[in-house]
Amino acid sequence: MKKILLMGNPNVGKSAIFTSLTGINARTSNYPGTTVSYTTGTLTVLKKGSACASCCKSSCKGCSYGFVEKIEVVDVPGTYRLDPLSEAEKVACRLLPEGDMIINVVDATNLERNLNLTLQLLEMNKPVIVVLNMWDDTIHKGIKIDVEKLSEMLGVPVVPATGTTGQGIDKLIEYITNYPQEPVSKREYKNRWAAIGEIINAVQNLENRRHTFLERLQDISVHPFAGIPIAIIVIIAIFRVIIGIGEYLIGIMEKLFERFYTPVIMALSRLLGGEGVLHQIFIGDISGETIDYEAAMGVLTTGVFLEIGIVLPYILIFYIVLGFLEDLGYLPRLAVLFDRFMHRVGLHGFSIIPMMLAMGCNIPGILAIRNIESRRQRFITATLTAITIPCFAQSAIIFSITASYGTGHVFAILGTILSVWLVLGSALSFFVEGTTDTLIMEVPPYRLPAFKVLLRNLGTRIYGFLTDAFPYVLGGILFVNILTILGVMDFLGKIAAPIITGVFGLPEGTVASFVVGIIRKDAAVVLFEPLNLSGAQMVTGVTLLIIYFPCMATFVIMLKELGLKDTFKSFIIMVIVTLITGTYIRFFMNVLKDPWLYVIFTVLLSFTVMLVLSRIADKRHQAKYM
Ligand SMILES: Nc1nc2c(ncn2[C@@H]2O[C@H](COP(=O)(O)OP(=O)(O)OP(=O)(O)O)[C@@H](O)[C@H]2O)c(=O)[nH]1
Ligand SMILES: [Mg+2]
Numbered sequence: 001m002k003k004i005l006l007m008g009n010p011n012v013g014k015s016a017i018f019t020s021l022t023g024i025n026a027r028t029s030n031y032p033g034t035t036v037s038y039t040t041g042t043l044t045v046l047k048k049g050s051a052c053a054s055c056c057k058s059s060c061k062g063c064s065y066g067f068v069e070k071i072e073v074v075d076v077p078g079t080y081r082l083d084p085l086s087e088a089e090k091v092a093c094r095l096l097p098e099g100d101m102i103i104n105v106v107d108a109t110n111l112e113r114n115l116n117l118t119l120q121l122l123e124m125n126k127p128v129i130v131v132l133n134m135w136d137d138t139i140h141k142g143i144k145i146d147v148e149k150l151s152e153m154l155g156v157p158v159v160p161a162t163g164t165t166g167q168g169i170d171k172l173i174e175y176i177t178n179y180p181q182e183p184v185s186k187r188e189y190k191n192r193w194a195a196i197g198e199i200i201n202a203v204q205n206l207e208n209r210r211h212t213f214l215e216r217l218q219d220i221s222v223h224p225f226a227g228i229p230i231a232i233i234v235i236i237a238i239f240r241v242i243i244g245i246g247e248y249l250i251g252i253m254e255k256l257f258e259r260f261y262t263p264v265i266m267a268l269s270r271l272l273g274g275e276g277v278l279h280q281i282f283i284g285d286i287s288g289e290t291i292d293y294e295a296a297m298g299v300l301t302t303g304v305f306l307e308i309g310i311v312l313p314y315i316l317i318f319y320i321v322l323g324f325l326e327d328l329g330y331l332p333r334l335a336v337l338f339d340r341f342m343h344r345v346g347l348h349g350f351s352i353i354p355m356m357l358a359m360g361c362n363i364p365g366i367l368a369i370r371n372i373e374s375r376r377q378r379f380i381t382a383t384l385t386a387i388t389i390p391c392f393a394q395s396a397i398i399f400s401i402t403a404s405y406g407t408g409h410v411f412a413i414l415g416t417i418l419s420v421w422l423v424l425g426s427a428l429s430f431f432v433e434g435t436t437d438t439l440i441m442e443v444p445p446y447r448l449p450a451f452k453v454l455l456r457n458l459g460t461r462i463y464g465f466l467t468d469a470f471p472y473v474l475g476g477i478l479f480v481n482i483l484t485i486l487g488v489m490d491f492l493g494k495i496a497a498p499i500i501t502g503v504f505g506l507p508e509g510t511v512a513s514f515v516v517g518i519i520r521k522d523a524a525v526v527l528f529e530p531l532n533l534s535g536a537q538m539v540t541g542v543t544l545l546i547i548y549f550p551c552m553a554t555f556v557i558m559l560k561e562l563g564l565k566d567t568f569k570s571f572i573i574m575v576i577v578t579l580i581t582g583t584y585i586r587f588f589m590n591v592l593k594d595p596w597l598y599v600i601f602t603v604l605l606s607f608t609v610m611l612v613l614s615r616i617a618d619k620r621h622q623a624k625y626m
Pocket of ligand 1: 326
């Protein structure tokens with residue numbers, strides 16, 4: 001099968017064109033580096049018979065029927081160059097020799113810079129078609145491009161297109177099917193930038209026009225004075241909206257469960273005779289006419305309600321908000337704004353993107369570190385993400401279960417993980433060899449997200465959540481129930497007691513949570529519910545569940561991305577951080593008593609540690625290079 005590679009700079013719309021060509025959903029979003037590995041799909045085209053290429057009589061069978069050709073299309077990660085630096089660029093360059101044809105997707109609003117890669121691709125002696133994507137934006141911005149002239153100067157077909165609406169795709173397919181058969185002539189550009197200048201002068205014309213509202217917003221949101229307060233307001237607003245709407249939806253879900261699901265469970269419970277091993281595993285402890293779904297602990301009661309009743313509503317809102325910000329192009333602006341601050345923990349601003357993604361699910365977060373060039377920063381970002389960022393399924397259960405303890409306790413948990421992030425980040429930056437380079441990142445313009453694209457991305461994420469997470473939660477609860485019945489949990493509890501009870505001050509019953517937490521964190525947090533923990537114990541337990549280990553799936557991805565040695569180092573760090581944090585919370589929550597006092601003290605202390613460490617690191621750095 002013929003293989004076509006979709007290649008181009010990051011964030012030019014390759015995945016959007018890929019989806020239009022193949023009908024396969026590839027993740028698109030408005031920041032460079034969305035695609036970190038490649039996706040393949042098939043384009044099916046109707047071709048004329050070879051004998052018909054010249055005849056075209058209406059009576060000719062080849063002409064009227066033609067034949068079906070299947071072409072493999074590959075959505076390649078973005079690259080600026082063919083001498084790769086980052087992991088994602090390496091993937092792109094490795095794929096290059098395999099392609100029979102290259103579709104070079106170009107951001108037409110940024111033709112000059114994009115042509116650098118185009119000319120490099122033209123030197124590869126392969127058939128190339130140039131797609132001038134973002135054609136809609138090009139028109140809005142008053143940029144005029146003479147397509148025919150450009151095609152003539154490059155010596156290859158050029159097609160204007162809009163990836164999000166599919167405009168221009170027909171023409172592109174026509175060019176693909178009718179590409180001339182003769183071998184491509186050898187090309188070489190001695191002075192690439194001079195050639196680009198010549199092309200731009202000949203084909204591009206800019207019109208003067210007024211700034212749009214989005215462009216003004218663009219300027220304000222990266223302005224150092226206005227940008228940071230806006231970012232803080234945006235982040236607080238996001239959480240308020242998610243929690244507010246999430247709680248509202250959970251209320252509706254509870255009613256729906258009570259109305260439609262409770263009678264089914266009751267009937268099933270009667271069928272199982274109201275007791276016994278199977279009843280305990282699948283239904284759990286229910287009494288009376290209403291079911292406490294969070295505490296029952298049956299696979300079909302707590303397991304199902306946990307994911308559909310609590311996590312799904314939160315995840316839905318979270319992904320709607322994150323999807324909107326991603327497609328609008330806000331995340332790279334956060335990266336620029338927080339760049340200086342992130343340097344204190346040994347990272348540059350880009351690392352904020354993997355971390356934001358990890359708040360939804362840690363896996364896409366860890367995968368996004370491929371766009372970070374230095375190994376040191378990849379290690380620090382992955383370790384910090386795996387230890388301190390709870391996925392939203394976990395956060396949802398935390399909000400829902402700890403809310404009854406009061407806002408102070410919720411903040412005590414959030415404040416502690418923020419502090420671990422600050423202290424651990426600056427410690428890693430201090431101890432891990434190397435320096436942090438300056439942020440060089442392309443910030444895309446704001447683009448109003450297309451509703452269709454938002455919906456498609458949301459659909460993919462929710463489908464992924466339901467198919468990937470749901471079975472693990474049911475399996476996790478089934479697993480714990482069986483272990484409990486077999487007495488294994490009691491046994492593990494006794495073994496782990498010296499640490500769990502002795503050091504952290506938690507009851508032995510919490511061991512089950514730490515066992516399940518290896519598989520799924522949301523299922524683990526809910527196991528605290530029936531234990532009647534004190535406020536301080538809840539803060540300790542929930543915080544330790546966040547930091548002691550990422551879920552198994554994330555850990556496997558870490559192994560793949562970081563390799564065995566670095567993942568092992570990360571793991572050792574997790575164990576040490578868990579021991580220190582557990583001891584810290586137990587001690588200071590007991591000494592300070594009030595959770596708010598604890599939050600203020602802990603956050604101030606961690607900021608101080610961060611400042612001291614980064615000051616010493618600066619001094620050390622200066623001494624080394626003076
Ligand atoms: N206005 C407009 N937006 C587009 C067009 N094509 C893509 N986009 C948007 O541009 C952003 C980037 O698109 P992607 O398809 O993710 O770009 P990509 O080249 O695959 O990006 P990476 O995988 O990060 O290299 C997304 O927000 C798309 O919705 C277009 O023709 N017009
Ligand atoms: Mg992409």
